[in-house]
Amino acid sequence: MSTAVETVGTGATAFAVRARSLGKRYRDTWALRDCTFDLPAGRVAALVGANGAGKTTLMTVLAGLLDADEGSAGAVGRVAFVSQEKPVYRHFTPADVLKLGARLNVVWDEGRARRWLERFEVPLDRACGKLSGGQQAQVAFALAIGSRPTVLMLDEPLANLDPLARREVTAELLTEVDETGMTVLLSTHVVAELGGVADYLLLLAHGRLLAGGDLDELLARHVAYTGPRSDVPPALGEVVEARHRGKQSTFLVKLPDGHPRPVVAGQWTERAVTLEDYVLAQLAATRKGLAPTGPGPRGFGA
Numbered sequence: 001m002s003t004a005v006e007t008v009g010t011g012a013t014a015f016a017v018r019a020r021s022l023g024k025r026y027r028d029t030w031a032l033r034d035c036t037f038d039l040p041a042g043r044v045a046a047l048v049g050a051n052g053a054g055k056t057t058l059m060t061v062l063a064g065l066l067d068a069d070e071g072s073a074g075a076v077g078r079v080a081f082v083s084q085e086k087p088v089y090r091h092f093t094p095a096d097v098l099k100l101g102a103r104l105n106v107v108w109d110e111g112r113a114r115r116w117l118e119r120f121e122v123p124l125d126r127a128c129g130k131l132s133g134g135q136q137a138q139v140a141f142a143l144a145i146g147s148r149p150t151v152l153m154l155d156e157p158l159a160n161l162d163p164l165a166r167r168e169v170t171a172e173l174l175t176e177v178d179e180t181g182m183t184v185l186l187s188t189h190v191v192a193e194l195g196g197v198a199d200y201l202l203l204l205a206h207g208r209l210l211a212g213g214d215l216d217e218l219l220a221r222h223v224a225y226t227g228p229r230s231d232v233p234p235a236l237g238e239v240v241e242a243r244h245r246g247k248q249s250t251f252l253v254k255l256p257d258g259h260p261r262p263v264v265a266g267q268w269t270e271r272a273v274t275l276e277d278y279v280l281a282q283l284a285a286t287r288k289g290l291a292p293t294g295p296g297p298r299g300f301g302a
């Protein structure tokens, strides 16, 4: 079955992107399978997963550039997608790219696009082929931002950027979200830098949605314990990851539903789980072949 991406009516929907049992295969191999989620509007969602997990495939299907083989997907309003390669015409200057944006897009905000380039000090009159990889990426972002998307999808937007530019790009994206109400879905391996930026998570493993949902809620349902070497954590819960080094053990534990965070005593300490802790623990568990936390009825089983 081939299912094209449908555009969902803007009515009273609170979601910006929806996927139902979405699947995509390349020849006989499924790259994406049984992927179901609703991404609420106005969120900044991090799409994470190991190499080959299916992130690019998911975004490309959501953006309507690839047909799904199973299920359906839809996005509300205008979607802009910046692929991993961030392609720009090498002989065009950034100023030419802006002119092209104005001609190609029904909705075009020249000021926004230009401000983005000025903010990142990208020369407007130099051929894109002579710009650095990071500057070329900024041109691709400016083109996407200028088209005033309702949903902006960015495949590894931080990959070519220096550490300061990464911080500035994420900050600028948040400003855009605040000002326009757009929804952002971005895939990345630079999870540590998404703290305070992403407020939603979609975690893929081997083409399946392993976990997803509101980030604060997800992290509040987990806790990290450190203490003397032990085979079991000091309190009830499902062990997502156990690490033992010398005489010390660290556990990342999913708390039982409805239970408050237990207070541990003695030599054990507990701390809140960060996005990076959570993602690394989940990825390590899937790599070791441990049973992943399976998706719940809406695909969110974190």
Ligand SMILES: Nc1ncnc2c1ncn2[C@@H]1O[C@H](COP(=O)(O)OP(=O)(O)OP(=O)(O)O)[C@@H](O)[C@H]1O
Pocket (backbone or CB within 6 Å): 026, 030, 031, 049, 050, 051, 052, 053, 054, 055, 056, 057, 058
């Ligand atoms: N055009 C293609 N033809 C055949 N297989 C493909 C194609 N594109 C991707 N795949 C396979 O589909 C799976 C998912 O790939 P995808 O690029 O979506 O992963 P990803 O999570 O984006 O990876 P990365 O983090 O390395 O960019 C991988 O096993 C990959 O080898």
